[in-house]
Amino acid sequence: MSRTGEAAQTPYIKPLIDSISAVPRAAFVGFRSRFDYARDMPHVPDLPPHLLGLDPALGRHIIDLHIWAVRQGLRGAAVEALFDGFCQHLVVIGVPLWRGFVGMRTLHPQWGGYGYTWRRDLNAISQDRFERGSGTNPDWQVSPFNYLINQSQLPDASGVASLRRHLVGPAAQLDFPVLKGLAAAGATDYFAQFLRFGAEGDPSRGSGSAYSFATDRPDGFADNDLILLRAVLPVVSLAIMAQAGHVIAGSLLEAYLGGDAGRRVHAGAVERGTVETIQAVLWYADIRGFTAIADAAPGPVLVELLDAVFETLTAALRQRDGQVLKFLGDGMLAIFPSSHATRDETCRRALDSAIEAMASLTALNQARHAAGKPIATVDLALHIGEVLYGNVGAVDRLDFTVIGPAVNEVARIEALCEPLGRSLLVSAEFAEAMSEQHRLEPLGRHELRGVRQAREIYGLVLGSAP
Secondary structure, three states, X not given: OOHHHHHHHHHHHHHHHHOXXXXXXXXXXXXXXXXXXXXXXXXXXXXXXXXXXXXXXHHHHHHHHHHHHHHHHHHOOOHHHHHHHHHHHHHHOOOOOOEEEEEEEOOOOOEEEEEEXXXXXXXXXXXXXXXXXXXXXXXXXXXXXXXXXXXXXXXXXXXXXXXXXXXXXXXXXXOOHHHHHHHHOOOOEEEEEEEEOOOXXXXXXXXXXXXXXXXXXXXXXXXXXXXXXXXXXXHHHHHHXXXXXXXXXXXXXXXHXXXXXXXXXXXXXXXXXXXXXXXXXXXEEEEEOXXXXXXXXXXXXXXXXXXXXXXXXXXXXXXXXXXXXXXXXXXXXXXXXXXXXXXXXHHHHHHHHHHHHHHHHHHHHHHHHHOOOOOOEEEEEXXXXXXXXXXXXXXXXXXXXEEOHHHHHHHHHHOOHHHHOOOEEEEHHHHXXXXXHHHEEEEEEEOOOOXXXXXXXXXXXXXXXX
């Protein structure tokens, strides 16, 4: 390597090496790794001669962990596996880690963030998810992480903030409630750091990573332990940021397109006009008389009503593998993918979902009426048939949806609910696919707008369901 090349490395490594002495090799009797670290840890060539006199052990650990973290990021390692592996690496190289935590915000309509806690005594990692809005929780307001995030926003912080607290002895400083709990559990020392993603905290990548590390060694962390953590957490955060962006993108696609459609798009199904023919049960629901409701209710009240109705309908689908494709103003289109062999079972699941949804809507309307809130009557239709499933739209604005005559027909069947005095109707094709036909009764042949021939329509046997 040229002298220019060596000099280029020196500003990166030398300041770390200058401050180190021997790295402690604390023994953890009985600890057994679940990873083959001899295989995973990269081989690093000998350090340049001008660094050998500066006790390269710590520098070598830092370089090893940098390379390992970069490789994990390139492999797309999940955050849980990455942090689990990182904590175990720390223990193997002698850091007296008892408990580690990493948490980050996420971009999801339901969840505000998630975290992972690693414990040496259990040799295991556990996950927690935090609901959106939990940042206003009183416990969060008095937490070290809230303090660090605020500190990271100061002009000279560059998006990074850290703190260290001794938990025992004359230097103990238990100025956050969580520290008292850790001390009571046997922890002696605590280090935490927050690293922001992006100049302002990019929410599409998780905003930033918050870490905490606690030890139960009587004399706490050594200086070299903290030098190591400060040196490697930025590259670990880079690997986490890459994975967080991937997870957030997938979660948002599923939230806005539906579970199956979102996963397909995230996996690369993005070419316009790419569709496949599938057989599916089609579920179409619509609020009866919505125009009159919208005219009478203020905008925020109307949105709250729609949210309540759509959540009630969707809740009945989740446990039976129904996929919501889209909300259409006051309407909702969902599918139950099927095959010839599973037609009967799929139709049964769809019918059970519809019955549950209607019963839940009745309970919802009773509660809303008692509270003086507007209520909604929902009409619902079920149909089965072949549809084209995939990407349709303009070159720069696509929709992943279903199209075909069966989609039009289910919407036309739903329009018959009010004139027939029923809240739930099904097609003849749906009824024929079910073995439990005793649950249905014929309502005669009816014209469907835009459909050439009249169709036989069925409803639930009166007295047994909506």
